[in-house]
Amino acid sequence: MAEATRTWARIALLSFGGPAGQIAVMHRILVEEKPWIGDGRFLHALNFCMLLPGPEAQQLATYVGWLMHGVRGGLIAGTLFVLPGVVAIMALSWLYALYGDVGLVEALFFGLKAAILAIVLQAVVRVGRRALKNDAMRVLAVLSFVAIFAFDAPFPVIVLTAALVGFLGARTGLRAFASGGGHGSVGGAHVDDAETLLGEEMAEMPSAARRTALKAGVAAIALWLAPVALLVLALGSGNVFAEIAVFFSKMAVVTFGGAYAVLAYVAQEAVGTYGWLRPGEMLDGLGMAETTPGPLIMVLQFVGFLGAFREAGWDNALLAATLGGLLTTWVTFAPCFAFIFLGAPYMERLRSNRALSAALTAVTASVVGVILNLAIWFAIHVIWREVQLIEIGPLSLELPVPGSIDWMAAALAALALIAVFRLKLGMTAVLAGAAVLGIALHAAGLLP
Template sequence: MASPIDPDIANRQPPAEVTLTEAFWYWLQLGCISFGGPAGQIALMHTDLVEKKRWISEKRFLHALNYCMILPGPEATQLAVYIGWLMHRTRGGILAGALFVLPSLLLLILLSWIYLAFGNQPIVAGILYGIKPAVVAIVLAAAYRIGSRTLKNHWLRGIAVLAFAAIALLHLPFPLIVLGAGIAGWIGGRFLPEKFDVGGTHAQAKSSYGAALLDDTTPTPAHAHFSLARLALVGGIGLVAGAATWLAIAALFGGSSTAAQLGWFFTKAAMLTFGGAYAVLPYVYQGAVDHYHWLTAAQMIDGLALGETTPGPLIMIVAFVGFVGGWSKEIFGATHLLAGGVLGAVVATWFTFLPSFIFIFAGGPLVESTRDNIRLTAPLTAISAAVVGVIVSLAVFFAEQVFHLERTLAQWDWIAMGITLAACIALFRFKAGTIKLIIACAIAGLMVSFFA
């Protein structure tokens, strides 16, 4: 039975129009405080933009989120770009995305330099020893939080379980899993539409928050109407921007240089991987560690730990990978390691995020035109369910690395397991914040290293 609608909330008028200046300060604030990975960032945006500020309705928010979750790249960043674009056209989308990423990039450059310059110090090693088990718990919590929003019935939960088995046991490529889930959703939308409609209704949204500036019934803004000509223009601009940047790097450093390799690799990572940050990391690990040898497996896990301590999208670990690659391969020579690291971080970030902006600016109008078509939204819902299974598989992958599960039972890291267990209790039982949890686990790591 639906909850009764509070008359005061039901009669609440939409907020006033939001200026670009107001949006600037909000997106900058979000970029500085958005800890907790994509799940935490999406929850924060929902709290701010749907519940408190009421810039966008819940149903519209969830529809955009489902689209972003099937795109290659970081779904939280793409969602910010989407909402910024919907409210203030292209400049609003660029503003939202850039401010969402920039604070994290600057902070990760600093942390990467400290890690490479002083990482062999016992205090740094102890901090990382405590943070890495916390990462396992944080990824599990992310899966739970996304799953609690997405897996509303047994059909969707079944898709998540099958996706986990497909990637963790059968080692199927994620694009194939996305395709299978999309087909399942398309079939479900035709024959079981009620099982694949998980978005909030207009009445439900109003019962909790009141009318939004971009409400369910608000007409689509003029710039968000779909046209093939606009799709081709935006796609062409994106291709030119990416190609021109790579050609400039190749002209300066050579087509086979580390800088050019970073650009090409992260273009592929951005274009060929799906499911956001947690799904893209295994691909980045395989390429950066096994193929190009920009960093070691241990450094990759350390980079993820550092990424969890910074605001912004978790996929910003690519900045760490680029920094270590530029440093270790000495892009500017042995006497300018910091400059090489900074260039590597900037190149990795640019080529990772450029496609995300283009996907939103080009595809956003198409998404707006399908908001009420269950046969088109059902595949998105099914793919979102599959992503939950993939995130759980990533937690298993990290656990194997952190706990040394490839070794004999006696060599497993039981202390790290204990830290992860305590972190899970803190997250699931006591709803601890990510930053407080990381600080506590870092202190635990220091204590272990001190008494070891």
């Protein structure tokens, strides 16, 4: 257990680069280096986590921790995986709240926004190549984009509709929704499970382990929902802390497809409905999450932080903000433990269900359209200084004012796109280069 704890802490500190990079780090250490788990069992667990809402890398860590050391191991692995990100985002949020209007800090985030735009577009391409395998999937992606971009359809409705389409498509025998099975190999090594600590003989968990996991799952649900109910009852549904608890609890159960998929919806709600953030600040938070260890969904902590900072009305705004950020993190990740502990004992049954697999495939296709919407939303608010809302019946379009283009931001975004798509530079290099350029432009007096 001591060695496992040290290993999970090491994985957490190395978990940069989004879920793909984080899963690759776990595979290298857990499968190739130790090896504690075989390649087949690792992919088996990953497939299960891909069926769940929430950050799949954190859930994968929780699941493997549970396989190795039961509920205690799952709690240690899952908590350590997010802890560095919690600390880093909180520290950066404090600096942002205190010094965000300082020219140097503004210039830093000005550069980061351009890089983030390129990285999100790269995510559209990568997910699209994997998910849009036939015309049915491409139609789902287009319809999802139109629904959220032109008609302001709620993200949860899009996800649930796509899942229903995939499920029914598989049940009716349509070829386009046939299960492809699996998500491919991670890394290059294939370790025989017989050579690992967790061999195939562990596939059937003892009934006592199942019962313990189920009890832990129920406890996680209680620890997640009880604070939400208490806040609503004690403070009223209009209080910012109650709003944060309810809103991000909803996000926790519909975040299929990763952080990029949900960020557009969160940004629209946080900016337009609640007024917690200004449009460009979501990009600032995403820049923080991209450059710190831990799940990308940690950006939600920054949203909750600023929401409480501005809306709580406390004399000590930073204390309110800190509590708001921690509350957001709690209701975002507590459900992840519940999903793993409740679902892992029935993993085989879930993975063999073709209709459920088809539902996930359809959700992934719809997520491509949602991420494209996120990229366009970011581009509108990064490259143009003014936007206008056009509403005609159910149509609701947010479009840039042509004359308000920020040529410096456009130039930085173009350079970031060249770096990502033409030069094939890594995310860290692109982010660092964009930040340096932003500071250089500020020093030269070229930023407003």
